[in-house]
Amino acid sequence: MHYLTVSLSHKNSDVALREKFTYTDEQKEACLQNLLQSEAISEAMILATCNRVELYGCCSDIENALEHMLHLLTSKSGLSKEFIKETAEIVDDSSAIHHLFAVASSIDSMVVGETQIAGQLKDAFKFAEGKGYSGQKMSRAVEHAFKTAAKVRNFTEISSKPVSVASVAIAQVKEKVANLSGKKALVIGVGEMSEICAKHLLSDGVETYITNRTKEKAQYLADACGANVYEFGELHKAINEFDIIFTATSAQYPIITDDMIEDVEFERFWFDLAIPRDIEMSHKASIYLFSIDDIKDVVDANKAQREQDVRKAHGIVGRNVVAFYEWLDALNVEPMIKEIYIKANKAVETEMARALKKGFIPKECASQAEKMANQAIKRFLHDMTKNMREVSTEAKSDSMTGAMQYMLNSQNDNIPDKYKHYMKKD
Template sequence: MSYLIISFSHKNIDIKMREKLSFNSDEDKERFIKQILENEPTKEVVLLSTCNRVEIITRSSNVKQSARNIIEKLATYSGLDFELLYDRADIYDNDGAVHHLFSVASALDSLVIGETQIVGQLKDAFRFSQAKGYCSSNITRVMHYAFKCAAQVRNATSLGTGSVSVASTAVAKAKDIIGNTKGVKALVIGAGEMSELTVKHLISSGFDVTIISRDMKKAQNLATTFEVHVNVEPYSELSNLLAKTPVMITATSAPYPIITKDNAPSSNINRYWFDIAVPRDIDENISLSNLEVYSVDDLQDIVNENMSLRAEQAKTAYGIVSRMSLEFFEWLKSLEIEPIVKNLYVKGNDIIDKKVKNAIKKGYISASDEENIRKLCQTVITEYLHQPSKQLKDISKNMECDLVVGTVQNMFGFNNDSNLRNKYKCDHLSKN
């Protein structure tokens, strides 16, 4: 069985394709995961869908067959051509898959290097699959290490500090265009997590912010969380606000454009609209005078600047990812060895128990000497197995580990100790 990841992101497809591949509801995700698991070689699935990527994280006994099946299902779901998707897909297996997952979790593969949202999104995707029973110990182990790796990257570098998100990048672009932002009005559409980040960055940049949302109560609750006054307007005022507000940033989870030719007003002021939602909130066919529209992909210039400023930190982070990828596989191999070492001692103690009881029964030894004889026998077993146990643990770091494990298990008639393996829980799951 190998780890397998099918990845589509800003690196290999444009926003039009990402819109079609995005999963906007838990129902869509669950339906798709069930379809994937119908394929015999594919075991365990986590589906991550964000504004910049779709990652399908699985285990497979036939990587090639699973990859084709998953991409076929994606083609059907999205309406995109299979051959196009297959050519564009980044397909990672085993150590490549683990390295990629650790890079994603550590925000090294993100549009904005070091952005802080991705690890939370990955944890949510993992929790969803765990709760539904779509993943078990193997995915849990790799997720455990991915979150551990992300934590180490945050602690060892400054990549997670400062304004590092798509929202902050959009605000930085708006500030660069406007220049003096003091008192300049900005409209935020939506009242979710991304909108909250957007408002936060707009306020710190000096904008006068208004929130509008279909959920008026949610928008009002969001507005009260900020120390400065934030205006809240009813959704019915959308067109009026779009006409008179210079800067607008939209980040809703709507599955279709909410700003179309029908409700996009003309205006005699210069306006700058930023669409950081996927699927996009703004119809791509809108063309009005004095209006510039920016999507996620149009923020690449600031992203490139972000990359150069963080290049040294990213180099350190990639070193951590590579090291922890190797550690993960060493850890996996050690999990194969531990039950064998344990069973060697258990089998030795069983033989001691059987032989001592038999010796007492036949009168070879006195029952009063049983405890001391047992201790002596256990000492012999411990000393005898010390060197083989040490060598087995050393072998866990070598390439021939799998062959040796199988040979020893067959030689001594051991079964895998699933209870011992399942004791490894994801310690980093509850941490942000």
């Protein structure tokens, strides 16, 4: 079994390219369903955010699985397979696990240390698992990715000052506007990014409004933040009245276009944090429009400040990749089954020697008695070891394997020391 990842992210794709790979929940499910139509792919997950779209797969044949993934991305985007193959980051096995751990730890993010990616990855896995497209193999990798991310947070200062794309965008506003008090801002959308924007704006004394197609959702977020609600149907008026606009919706088409924009006498600062983009406009002299890719300066400064922590984090990720594969090896039931039989045979030899020494068995019957004892052991262990092999492909097998590791713990086993008494450690 192999792990395979195809990644199009802020590192290799601009906004215009990433827009071609946006997915609704229905489209995500269709993509996952199509991925598993390949005989080479047994489990799959798709991670789609404003900064990346990534296909994750557990596969039996990397080459065939990759061809299938590239075909699906080609169908989705209309781009050539060759272009996607040259542009995307394509990694397999330990490199794919390293990539997943780095993503979960936010050291692969545009804004290093940002706090949203862990939740986005968790949602991506829950979606795939809930629909039946991810199982034991993907679960193992994702679970260890989150454990790695926790270690990165605990042993580095990478998240000591929580940041996100939204908070970086707010920093851009402060650079452009000397005094935010007295300004009016409109936040379009009710996701996590919108909530972060609203809270930052309110803390800086900005009169802030929330709008959304579903008014109840806008009201809920507004109540939680202490903001006001603006009617979504009046959006065409709002864009000509507000000083600052943040938009981060899941709309599949622009919600602000040229025909809605009027000339005004004040400067406007618009931040389009959505993929695909919410704003489609020609250049306007009084409007400063920022997209996801326009926050590079702040992002670069963020990376420079966290360089030492990033190096330390990469070291943690690397060590955890090695530990993950050692752990997978330790989960193999065949060495444990072999060890069970070895221990059983040794027990028979020990008891036979004791019985002969004590005179419990006549020497002339020793061979037959030993044969009978070995046969009894085999009969006893047959169903148990058969069940072990069968359950090894199921989600609960990790707990079973851990229990067996604990019971088999001895100086003669072949289980790495770090995994002995596994059940106790966890």
